[in-house]
Amino acid sequence: MEKIKSIEELRKLREHARESLKVRSGEAKVKIMVSMGTVGIAAGARDALMAIISELEKRQFHDAQIVERGSLGLDKEEPVVAVERDNKTVFYGKVTPEMAREIVAQHVINGQIVSEWVIAKE
Amino acid sequence: MKELSLNILDIVENSIKSGAKNINLEIEEENKKDFLIITVKDDGKGMDDEFVKIIFDPFTTTSTNKKVGLGLPLLREEAESCGGGIEIQSKKGKGTIVVVKFKHSHIDRPPMGDLASTILTIIATNPEINFSYVHKVNGKVFKLSTKEIREIVGDAAALRDVTILKWLGDYVRENIKTLYGGERSGKN
Numbered sequence A: 001m002e003k004i005k006s007i008e009e010l011r012k013l014r015e016h017a018r019e020s021l022k023v024r025s026g027e028a029k030v031k032i033m034v035s036m037g038t039v040g041i042a043a044g045a046r047d048a049l050m051a052i053i054s055e056l057e058k059r060q061f062h063d064a065q066i067v068e069r070g071s072l073g074l075d076k077e078e079p080v081v082a083v084e085r086d087n088k089t090v091f092y093g094k095v096t097p098e099m100a101r102e103i104v105a106q107h108v109i110n111g112q113i114v115s116e117w118v119i120a121k122e
Numbered sequence B: 001m002k003e004l005s006l007n008i009l010d011i012v013e014n015s016i017k018s019g020a021k022n023i024n025l026e027i028e029e030e031n032k033k034d035f036l037i038i039t040v041k042d043d044g045k046g047m048d049d050e051f052v053k054i055i056f057d058p059f060t061t062t063s064t065n066k067k068v069g070l071g072l073p074l075l076r077e078e079a080e081s082c083g084g085g086i087e088i089q090s091k092k093g094k095g096t097i098v099v100v101k102f103k104h105s106h107i108d109r110p111p112m113g114d115l116a117s118t119i120l121t122i123i124a125t126n127p128e129i130n131f132s133y134v135h136k137v138n139g140k141v142f143k144l145s146t147k148e149i150r151e152i153v154g155d156a157a158a159l160r161d162v163t164i165l166k167w168l169g170d171y172v173r174e175n176i177k178t179l180y181g182g183e184r185s186g187k188n
């Protein structure tokens, strides 16, 4: 059986992370917003967020900041994920974990908006 | 909701919206005494007695971009239909305590579901809040506090790092699994 992780392992990880944190000591290049109201949560916002973190980690992309925002009043589009990059905010609707991974790979990391899932722009 | 862990996220989101700096989540489960109790305590802006009286009305919300607040009314219905109930105590300017009880073995009680993802969501989106999570299952206990974690990793910014978040998610997941006895039964 694998040994249970000790919280002390975090100290070592922190040393690792220090480098990437130094690089982005300013504003992160990309902001990812997930709407966490009751409707969003019931529709799968949490799992979309988990997929986003997992994909960012897999691709070792450290220049994104994840934040939550209240519901936008777009209940039927939940879960809603917004990506702010290059001074533009793009909203995606009905985001499944698979879509969330694709949005990270295409838009967050490469700046390519995934047009077919866009519900609004700002 | 289809998982209790989603309801937990929803109650904690209320605390976050209330501007809390400290949020404590405690879950206590006992199979012998047949209960599951979820307690969320915050030091947010609180509510006065008049407001608490109408809090389970679906039309009670202070949200500005919608007309209904369904979180608490739905949770009350869920708890009451599972041999339990919900209690809310609040003091304006001081904070709020929400206690939700279920009969553990009730056939309609939703499963706990992916609690580790709920915990990680709270930490990832609000790394600067002091969030503590205490989970007791038949006497076994797991505790986590973001205040302590921040002391280890240095600051809240490190809690935004995806490598650290991934590690934390795995850490919480492993420990919850151990709490439930190593393997997750279909319903826990």
Ligand SMILES: Nc1ncnc2c1ncn2[C@@H]1O[C@H](COP(=O)(O)OP(=O)(O)O)[C@@H](O)[C@H]1O
Residues within 6 Å of the ligand: A038, B014, B015, B018, B042, B044, B045, B046, B047, B055, B060, B061, B062, B063, B068, B069, B070, B071, B072, B073, B095, B096
């Ligand atoms: N922990 C809390 N602290 C302060 N106010 C709260 C808290 N929880 C709930 N409330 C108040 O009760 C209202 C109803 O909550 P809820 O049923 O979850 O609906 P919603 O969050 O969508 O408004 C909220 O709008 C808020 O004003």
Ligand SMILES: [Mg+2]
Residues within 6 Å of the ligand: A038, B010, B013, B014, B069, B071, B072
């Ligand atoms: Mg709510």
